[in-house]
Amino acid sequence: MAEQAVKEYLHDLEAELRDLPRSRRQELLGEIHEHIDSALADAPAHDEAEVRNVLDRLGDPSDIAEEARQRFGVPKTKSGAMEIAALILLLIGGIILPVIGWFIGVILLWSSRVWTTGEKLAGTLLFPGGLLAPVWLTIGVSFTSTACSPPIRQGQVTVQGCYETGPTVFMRIAQYVLFAALVIVPIAVAILLARRMRAGTAPV
Amino acid sequence: MLRMVHGRPAQEGRDGGLIAQLRRGALEYCVLALLERRERYGFDLVRELAEVDGMVTSEGTIYPMLARLRRDGVVETTWRESPAGPPRRYYKLTPSGRRALKEFRQAWVRFRDGVDRVVSTP
Numbered sequence: 274m275a276e277q278a279v280k281e282y283l284h285d286l287e288a289e290l291r292d293l294p295r296s297r298r299q300e301l302l303g304e305i306h307e308h309i310d311s312a313l314a315d316a317p318a319h320d321e322a323e324v325r326n327v328l329d330r331l332g333d334p335s336d337i338a339e340e341a342r343q344r345f346g347v348p349k350t351k352s353g354a355m356e357i358a359a360l361i362l363l364l365i366g367g368i369i370l371p372v373i374g375w376f377i378g379v380i381l382l383w384s385s386r387v388w389t390t391g392e393k394l395a396g397t398l399l400f401p402g403g404l405l406a407p408v409w410l411t412i413g414v415s416f417t418s419t420a421c422s423p424p425i426r427q428g429q430v431t432v433q434g435c436y437e438t439g440p441t442v443f444m445r446i447a448q449y450v451l452f453a454a455l456v457i458v459p460i461a462v463a464i465l466l467a468r469r470m471r472a473g474t475a476p477v
Numbered sequence: 478m479l480r481m482v483h484g485r486p487a488q489e490g491r492d493g494g495l496i497a498q499l500r501r502g503a504l505e506y507c508v509l510a511l512l513e514r515r516e517r518y519g520f521d522l523v524r525e526l527a528e529v530d531g532m533v534t535s536e537g538t539i540y541p542m543l544a545r546l547r548r549d550g551v552v553e554t555t556w557r558e559s560p561a562g563p564p565r566r567y568y569k570l571t572p573s574g575r576r577a578l579k580e581f582r583q584a585w586v587r588f589r590d591g592v593d594r595v596v597s598t599p
Contacts, residue, residue, distance in 0.1 A: 286537075297544065300544055301540055301541060301544060304519050304540045304543070304544070304566065305537060305540055307518075307519060307520070307563075307565060307566065308519055308520045308523065308536070308537075308540070310563070311518070311519075311520035311521075311565070312520060330527070330535075330536045331535065331536050331537035332534070332535020332536060332537045332538060333535065334537075336535050336537070336538055337535070337537040337538055337540065337541065340538040340541040340542070341540075341541035341544070343541075344541045344542060344544070344545040345541070345544075345545065345548075
């Protein structure tokens with residue numbers, strides 16, 4: 274579809290112009306849109322080949338964006354540094370700097386323009402604290418505990434019965450599954466977000 | 478593209494960079510010159526410049542330049558009804574643009590003649 278190609282082109286251009294102030298971006302998008310309309314008004318057939326030709330002559334959206342950044346002295350965002358920091362902090366920030374590190378990761382995640390809102394929600398909710406919970410479980414909580422009956426005095430001797438309360442087999446399995454999920458899900462989400470990051474900007 | 482960048486591909490080398498810079502600098506004044514006689518809308522300007530050999534490699538890059546010229550106050554735009562289709566933005570020269578063009582014209586002719594005198598092969 275010819276109209277689809279124009280839409281995609283403008284969409285790519287908008288993404289490439291993300292470093293420019295909003296008003297400047299809208300201005301350039303408006304002008305280029307107008308250019309395409311004018312060019313197509315001149316073209317008799319209105320077919321795909323003509324649209325291709327018009328878009329080819331306009332050039333690569335990244336070249337237009339590069340020109341715009343140079344003309345207006347806007348530096349190109351160092352792509353990735355903030356996003357990588359966000360992913361690392363989401364995973365282990367909570368361990369390095371308890372809780373706060375993870376929160377900084379969340380702030381970076383939501384400040385980035387690379388991810389969609391859905392991806393950001395996934396990054397935030399799966400799971401809060403990142404790998405803090407499984408690490409804490411490993412160090413601090415034993416799966417078994419010891420219970421003792423109250424001491425009973427019998428003459429000179431005090432007797433106290435103690436016994437280990439182990440979880441049932443079912444509970445033990447459930448605990449391992451839960452533990453595995455707490456480790457795997459945050460890592461899987463981080464990998465997905467990292468892939469998305471390389472794919473480029475999020476669709477608006 | 479504007480600045481000389483080290484480590485560019487060989488075919489763009491030193492001379493390619495210089496020509497690109499000259500073209501880039503001159504292009505702004507070509508726009509002003511085209512607007513001297515009458516006002517034009519973007520597409521009209523861009524296609525006129527594209528006719529000049531080697532002047533424009535990608536038409537879309539003209540628009541950031543036009544936006545910059547407008548911010549610098551050498552051109553201004555007005556919305557005008559077009560014979561067919563939606564209204565268009567027409568570019569016209571401001572008094573300051575007219576002055577800038579006049580100065581460039583004098584400087585350019587001197588510069589061009591000077592370089593020609595030295596560089597031209599007999």
